[in-house]
Amino acid sequence: MKASVRPYAFSVVGVACALAIWQVLAEAKIAGNALPPATTVFSTLATILGTGTFWSSLGATIGIALLALALAAVAGVAIGLLVGSFESVKYATLAVLEFLKPVPPIVILPLAVLVLGPTAEMSLFLVVFGCLLPIVMQTVDGVQGTDPVARDTARSYGMGEGEILARVVLPSAMPYIGTAMRVAAPAALVVTVVAGLLGGGPGLGQNIYQAQAAGDYASLYGLVIVLGVLGLLFQGVTRLAERRVLHWHESYREAVPR
């Protein structure tokens, strides 16, 4: 019992130390006004949490991230099934996909802002662009990792191609897609913030930009703290969702208690 409490005690000490160091450094004015004390930041944060603009920004950020994630998931799985099912399509798209894969959405941000302006559509487009490729690639891997015996069995039971795709190939690709979604969900949040910060799209990214431009450092730190918490929530919720959706798969199955 005692041993299991100790890690938490150390965690509390660690967080307390970090906050204390922050407070002392800020009180000593090592960075002038650019580093506000922790107490100021948290009281500013409390004020921000009471305003309607904050909640509508938060809603915009979460809404854009989730909508784009859903669009990217549907399109990505569809494209992935297509690319994974036909050898010729796979080879035709291989070079393009491999080239685009390491290119982050921030690279095409200037183009998106130019064509769509600082709008929610622009953010949406960038997030879909950023999340689409990983989902496509993983789906392709999943389709190609389908057990050929299961596929042949389905065929000998007289299933049509469409039925095999829906009932054999897609389920066996699901763990791959689940992994892709778990990586894509936090990334969607990050790209939404980037689109707001650098491209002026609606949401918390834009608020951070405004706080920095206005020299409102306490709000700047407060908003970054909000983003940290939001990021953790996104990671936690997607992990949970992945478990729920894929509970039937062997790598997620819990051992049956005897």
Place this chain on the structure above:
Amino acid sequence: MRNWVIGIAAPVLLLVAWWFLSANSTDPFFPPLETIIVRFRELWLFEHFQSDVLLSLGNLFLGFAIAAIAGIALGFATALVAPVRWMMDPLIHFLRGIPPVALVPIFISLIGFGTQMRVTSIALAALFPTMIATVDGIRSVSSDLMDVAKVYRLTRKERVLDVLLPAATPQIFSGLQVSLQVAFIVMIASEMLGSSQGIGAMTLLAQQSFMTADMWAGILLLGVIGFLVNILFSLLRRKVLSWYIGSRRLARAS
């Protein structure tokens, strides 16, 4: 054979289509590919090569190198000393939840707009993936391996450098790959947020002054850099981890 023909023909066809479809384009957003390539040569080869391209790449590599070394070192410290791990764990997870680019405004307000700020932003943002992967890598080293090391009475230094480090290297490299991606993104972001030098700054400036061909040239260059950096890293990984890749292949073949 047929597949490889398709594989090479498809992207070539795509580029040819882009060239001809955009040839007489008067759309201000989508200038002819020819104009883009001409601007690409004028801008990057080599007028702004030293002042902007080398500057950006220098920041990228310096920041990434700092992140890699510090990430691995901190990862080892965190994984090997339990109290440190307990103290650091919530902080690391919280900092990891913050989008790396959101840290850039904070560094601008703390350090200003100079090169120092950019390298610091890149290094700090890229630190976490490597550090977390290192901790995971060390913690997943099999206890059999550690027991054998103990039976052979290896010293602590030998155990860390000759047993733990090689065993954790595959995971460390996955962390480094993520770090490299983050470093690249933060490099661009730190240039786009109020700076007049660097590829990212030039690209955004071109967009804001409606010099569309220049913007396309910048996007093209950034895309190529992102692609090449990734390839270089894969080559390095293959070289360093050749023993691991080989053993995996053997394990799968048997």
